[in-house]
Amino acid sequence: MAIARVEPLTTARALRGPFDYALPDRLAHVDIGSVLLVPFGPRRLLGVVVDVAESSELDPSRLVEPVRAIAAGVTPELVRLGQWVGHEYCSTAARGLELVLPPGTVSRGKPPPPKLELRAEITPAGGAALDGAVRLGARQREVLGRLDDAGAELTAIDLGVDRAALRRLQDRGYVSLREVPVNRRPEVPVVGARSERVELNPDQRAAVDAIVAGLDGRGRELLLHGVTGSGKTEVYLAAAEAALERGRGVIALVPEIALTPQTLGRFRARLGEQVALLHSRLTPGQRRDEWTRLRSGEARVAVGPRSAIFAPIDALGLVIVDEEHEASYKQEGDPRYDARDVARHRARGAGAVLVAGTATPRPESWLTMERIELPTRADGRSLPDVEVLDMRGLPGSAGPLHPRTREALVAAAGSGGKAIVLVNRRGWAPFLDCRSCGHAFGCPRCDVSLVVHSGELRCHHCGHREAAPEACGECGSVTLAQHGAGTERAERIVADLVAPHPVFRLDSDTAAGSGAHAEILSRFERAESGILLGTQMVAKGHDFPDVTLGVVLDADATLRFPDFRAEERTFALIAQLAGRSGRGAGDGRVLVQTLAPEAEAIRHAARHDASGFLEGELGRRQALMYPPYAHLVRVELSAPEEPKAQAGAELAARELAPRLSEGAQLLGPAPMFRRRNRYRRQLLVKSDDRVAAVSAVRDTVDAITRELRSKDVALAVDPDPS
Ligand code: ADP
Ligand code: ZN
Ligand code: ZN
Numbered sequence: 173m174a175i176a177r178v179e180p181l182t183t184a185r186a187l188r189g190p191f192d193y194a195l196p197d198r199l200a201h202v203d204i205g206s207v208l209l210v211p212f213g214p215r216r217l218l219g220v221v222v223d224v225a226e227s228s229e230l231d232p233s234r235l236v237e238p239v240r241a242i243a244a245g246v247t248p249e250l251v252r253l254g255q256w257v258g259h260e261y262c263s264t265a266a267r268g269l270e271l272v273l274p275p276g277t278v279s280r281g282k283p284p285p286p287k288l289e290l291r292a293e294i295t296p297a298g299g300a301a302l303d304g305a306v307r308l309g310a311r312q313r314e315v316l317g318r319l320d321d322a323g324a325e326l327t328a329i330d331l332g333v334d335r336a337a338l339r340r341l342q343d344r345g346y347v348s349l350r351e352v353p354v355n356r357r358p359e360v361p362v363v364g365a366r367s368e369r370v371e372l373n374p375d376q377r378a379a380v381d382a383i384v385a386g387l388d389g390r391g392r393e394l395l396l397h398g399v400t401g402s403g404k405t406e407v408y409l410a411a412a413e414a415a416l417e418r419g420r421g422v423i424a425l426v427p428e429i430a431l432t433p434q435t436l437g438r439f440r441a442r443l444g445e446q447v448a449l450l451h452s453r454l455t456p457g458q459r460r461d462e463w464t465r466l467r468s469g470e471a472r473v474a475v476g477p478r479s480a481i482f483a484p485i486d487a488l489g490l491v492i493v494d495e496e497h498e499a500s501y502k503q504e505g506d507p508r509y510d511a512r513d514v515a516r517h518r519a520r521g522a523g524a525v526l527v528a529g530t531a532t533p534r535p536e537s538w539l540t541m542e543r544i545e546l547p548t549r550a551d552g553r554s555l556p557d558v559e560v561l562d563m564r565g566l567p568g569s570a571g572p573l574h575p576r577t578r579e580a581l582v583a584a585a586g587s588g589g590k591a592i593v594l595v596n597r598r599g600w601a602p603f604l605d606c607r608s609c610g611h612a613f614g615c616p617r618c619d620v621s622l623v624v625h626s627g628e629l630r631c632h633h634c635g636h637r638e639a640a641p642e643a644c645g646e647c648g649s650v651t652l653a654q655h656g657a658g659t660e661r662a663e664r665i666v667a668d669l670v671a672p673h674p675v676f677r678l679d680s681d682t683a684a685g686s687g688a689h690a691e692i693l694s695r696f697e698r699a700e701s702g703i704l705l706g707t708q709m710v711a712k713g714h715d716f717p718d719v720t721l722g723v724v725l726d727a728d729a730t731l732r733f734p735d736f737r738a739e740e741r742t743f744a745l746i747a748q749l750a751g752r753s754g755r756g757a758g759d760g761r762v763l764v765q766t767l768a769p770e771a772e773a774i775r776h777a778a779r780h781d782a783s784g785f786l787e788g789e790l791g792r793r794q795a796l797m798y799p800p801y802a803h804l805v806r807v808e809l810s811a812p813e814e815p816k817a818q819a820g821a822e823l824a825a826r827e828l829a830p831r832l833s834e835g836a837q838l839l840g841p842a843p844m845f846r847r848r849n850r851y852r853r854q855l856l857v858k859s860d861d862r863v864a865a866v867s868a869v870r871d872t873v874d875a876i877t878r879e880l881r882s883k884d885v886a887l888a889v890d891p892d893p894s
Contacts, residue, residue, distance in 0.1 A: 175228045176202055176238065178210055178219035179255075179265045181278055185877055189219070189265065192228040194235040205245040207277060208238040218242065218277070220269045222251055244467070246272050246484055253482065253518055260517075262805075262870050262889040263507035271507075272482045274467075275459040286353040286464075287457060290328050292338050294319040298346030311337070316346060325350075355461040358454050369442075370550075372410060376403050379544045383411040386525035387418055387489050393516065395496075395537045396529035398546030399555060399780065400751020401715070404529040405435060406550070408492050409442050411527065412473060416446065420489020420524070422473040425511060427498035427712070429453060429477055430689040434714055435494060439475050450476035450483055453686055478503060478511030481518060488522040491515045495712070496528035496537060497744050502894045510892055531751055531782070532744035535793060536800040538786045556722070556753045556760030558746075558778040562769045571665060572657035574765050577723055578669060584721040585670035585701055591721035593705040594749050595662045596729035598679040599623040599630065601654035604640075608649035613641070619845040624654050625681075634848045662725060663705055674699055678706030711749040720760055722753035727766040727774055736798045737894065739773045743785050746777035797837075799892070803862035805869050806890040807855040808844070809880070814851040820885030821853035827876055831868035833861060850886075866891055 176199075177190035193210055195202055202208065206221045216239060228235060250272040258268025270278045294302075294316060301308060302316045315331055315338075328335050341347045372380065379396055386392030398404045412422045426435050429451045440447050448462040448471035465471040467484040474483035478501050481491070493501070493515055501511040512528065519526040528537055549555070561574040573581075584591045601624040605612040613622045615631035622629035622638070630637050643650045657665070659679045667675040676696045683689035693714055696704045704710050704719075730742045746764055753760035766774055776785035794801045809824060811817040821841030829838050836859035844852040859865035869889055880887055 173227075173232060173235075174200075175225045175235070176206075176208065176221045177223035177225065178208060178238070179222050179269055180210065180212055180217045180219040181266045181270060182217055183264075183266065185264055185874075187266075190222050191219075192225075192230055192235055193238050194228075194232065195224070196237050199238060199241055202238075202241055203245075204248040205251050207242040207245045207273065209240050209242060210238045211236055220245065220251065220254075220273070222255065222265075222269075242277070244274065246274070246467075247486065249486075249521065250482065250484060253514070253521070256517065257507055257509050257514060260513075260866065261507040261509050261891050262866055262873065267507050271479065271509075272484075275463050276456055286461070287356055288351040289354045290335050290338060290349055291325040291352055292319060292328070292331070292341070292347045292349050293325045295346060295348055297344075298341070301344075301346050312341060312346075315341065319347065355465060356455065356457045358449050358458045358462065370403075370406055372406060373403065373550065375546045375548070376407050376410075376550075379407045379546065380410045380414065382542075382544055383407075383490070383525050383527060384414050387411075387415055387420065391519060391523045391525055393519070393526045393541050394528070395533055395541035395543045396527055396546065397533050397543055397782065398529065398531060399549060400531045400748065401549040401551065402531075402546035403550035404494070404546060405438055407546070408494065408527070408529065409438065411490055411492070411525075412439070412443060415489035415525075416443070416472055418489060420487050421485035422490045422492070423480060423483055423485060423488065423515075424473065424475045424492040425480055425494060425501070425515065426475065426477060427495045427500045430683070436475055439473065443473055446471050447473045447475055448483075450474055450480045452477075452479070478509075481511045481514045488518065488524045491519045491524055491526050493526070493528040494530075496530045497532050497534050497740075498712075499741075499894050502892075506888070508890045508893075510894070513892070532747045533782065533786065535740065535786055535790050538783075539790060539800050555780045556750055556762050558750055558762040558764060558780070560769045560774060560778050561763055561765045563765050563767050572662060572725055573665060573669075574763070577725075577763050577765060580721055580761065580763060581666060581670055581703065581723070585673040585703065588701045589720040590696070590699070590701055590716065590718050591703045591723065592710050592719055592749065592752050593662065593666060593703055593723045593725065594710055594745070595657065595659045595705065595707065595725045597623070597656065597658040597726075598632075598660070598681055598707055599625045599658035600660040601656050602658055603655040604629065605653055605655070606644035606647060606649055607651040607653050609644060609647040611644050611646040617849045618847045620847075623658065626660060657725065659706055666703055666705055670703060674702040676702060676704050678704060678709050680707070680709075682706075683709065708745060711745060711752060714752070716752070719753050722749045722760070722762040724749055724762075724764045724766075727764045728768040728771065731768060731771055731773065736793070736796070739771070739789060739792075742771070743773040743777050743782075743789075746774065747780065747782065750777065750780065797858055802858045802860055803865055804891075804893055805857040805859075805865050806893040807857075807869060807872075808852060808888045808890065809841075809854070809885055810847075810850040810852040810888075811883075811885045812850060813884075816884055817851040817853050820880050820883060820887070821855060823876060823879070824872060824887070825855055828855065828857070828868060828872045831871055832857065833859070833864045833868070835860060836865055836868075862891075 174195040176193045176195050178193055179189040204221055208219050209216055210219045254269035254272040255265050258265040298316050328338055342349050396404055415422050448466050466474055474480045493512055503509050516526055603621045604624050615622055615636050618633045620633055628637050628640050663675055663677045676692050678692045731738050750762045753762050772788055809820040840855040841853040844854050857865050
């Protein structure tokens with residue numbers, strides 16, 4: 173008797189499959205990747221078939237049958253990928269498998285139904301009726317007449333009648349009807365999308381040749397290091413065409429849908445209907461239909477953010493990771509997978525080529541991947557001059573703009589040009605305190621300062637809001653001081669400076685609604701002149717030819733994060749912003765305001781020197797045993813009371829230490845700031861053996877989950893934290 177090994181889709185960590193079920197003849201079609209509804213104790217659960225076998229180790233009389241099979245499932249390749257993700261990221265098989273299933277399988281119990289369209293065709297009887305043999309209403313005569321003229325199927329909408337009218341004609345035998353599934357296709361934003369084909373320059377040609385050699389061989393892993401505007405996207409498009417010509421499918425990952433309308437538009441414009449979009453802002457119906465187009469092979473190119481790495485594409489030939497340095501490739505919820513590593517794993521399994529493209533590579537990629545360089549801009553122009561402005565020693569009354577920044581902004585706007593201004597913090601001012609007693613206004617639920625927004629104070633970690641105080645709650649003084657400038661305040665200052673030229677603010681407050689982000693960018697694009705001002709979003713993805721000035725207001729804000737990636741992030745942010753300036757005609761210029769002009773990240777970014785920065789950064793990482801020279805696994809423990817969090821962390825450390833292999837280090841428990849009323853501690857494992865470190869953590873989690881839960885302590889594991 174055939175046996176299906178089924179992994180139940182449940183969040184319970186203890187319920188680890190697979191479990192055996194007997195397959196009766198009615199379920200003979202069930203195979204690896206099928207989704208089944210199975211009895212599980214008193215309950216019924218959805219499960220994924222991860223294996224089929226001839227026999228079970230269990231007594232056949234004890235095996236039960238699945239209730240039924242649910243719609244189409246996925247391929248064995250994707251089942252293995254889902255299992256791998258669950259395992260690799262210390263999660264469960266169920267959580268990993270959920271990522272590869274048809275959209276809607278888990279959240280709704282089944283994928284949303286297809287949308288059906290009713291199509292009518294005239295029958296011979298209908299033709300005869302039209303010829304006058306029978307009496308017909310005027311409306312019916314008109315409908316039959318149009319079907320007769322068309323000589324083909326028409327829909328109710330084409331005919332301008334309702335479905336009931338068509339059903340009545342069908343009842344009389346005058347038309348035949350059928351329901352046809354139609355695809356719900358997402359719209360693609362058209363910010364700056366171009367479809368015309370360019371003649372590749374020799375560097376681009378060499379890059380495409382390297383990719384094609386990998387396609388014709390057994391795969392390859394390439395880092396495409398190209399300055400912004402060097403024509404990386406053109407390389408992706410040519411490589412995708414080469415893969416398609418060879419019958420191979422393509423996945424192109426972009427960091428975030430809202431930040432990459434242009435890339436998206438260019439794929440669609442060049443490769444047409446073969447491109448399917450997969451992302452969370454689609455309607456459930458659109459997601460299902462785009463997924464189904466890929467599954468059926470009608471579409472062969474999947475474009476989307478990190479989860480698109482799980483697209484159902486057979487004979488995968490090419491995986492592109494655009495802007496590979498972006499932190500959004502790391503998933504924040506369980507499983508905390510890194511789409512770049514999943515991409516590498518999947519590409520290896522499929523013998524596909526992996527291409528990671530960026531102007532600011534990660535140290536990991538720089539060290540481990542074969543490199544192809546696009547050293548110049550495609551339009552042959554040079555990169556803008558970057559000037560570092562030292563903000564130390566400026567009087568506080570000078571405000572957040574350096575005098576040279578003020579001059580440059582006025583000059584740019586006055587000459588009808590455009591500028592981009594990057595401010596690292598949103599809101600009006602990042603801190604508020606009392607001049608008399610020094611009381612700092614903090615969040616009641618988190619140990620962080622509240623950010624001043626217009627008229628209120630907000631916590632950027634938990635969403636807490638309160639009215640802006642008129643006086644200090646501690647001493648009653650009314651002399652409250654705001655420190656620093658967020659996007660709101662910077663917007664006001666810059667707007668006053670460049671009036672009447674417009675300022676467009678882009679941050680998560682102004683770009684909250686769907687489409688708002690693209691709308692702000694396109695208003696900036698259409699404007700005669702003006703300033704685009706905002707958070708990191710302004711430095712990403714888009715390509716405006718008439719921007720001549722870039723400004724970073726507080727370049728060291730990202731440097732002060734207590735994080736081994738602080739330098740890397742700062743370098744990337746400045747270099748990316750510099751890349752947005754001076755495209756098209758006119759010379760570009762970039763001003764970087766900072767309190768730390770000597771910082772490595774800032775000095776190298778000012779010279780557009782990625783390789784110089786990376787060589788130094790790799791040396792530092794090696795000395796401190798940080799990635800890519802070691803692997804990290806972070807374990808976070810949190811509880812509503814501080815002693816519980818501490819006790820939980822100590823328990824975890826006690827259990828974990830003896831499980832670690834020699835040469836691995838365990839750091840902590842270290843306190844983290846309280847968030848959402850939860851006290852937190854973290855443990856950090858550093859090891860040169862990733863597999864051993866992850867499995868030690870996994871075993872620890874399995875051993876103590878129950879005890880932690882009984883003590884109100886929550887645990888989260890983050891392998892390869894970023
Ligand atoms: P990147 O992705 O590296 O930022 P893009 O592919 O967006 O670069 O190219 C930047 C600009 O240069 C685009 O407008 C693109 O159409 C143009 N471009 C790219 N390659 C060429 C080429 N070989 N010849 C002419 N223009 C090109
Ligand atoms: Zn006070
Ligand atoms: Zn808070």
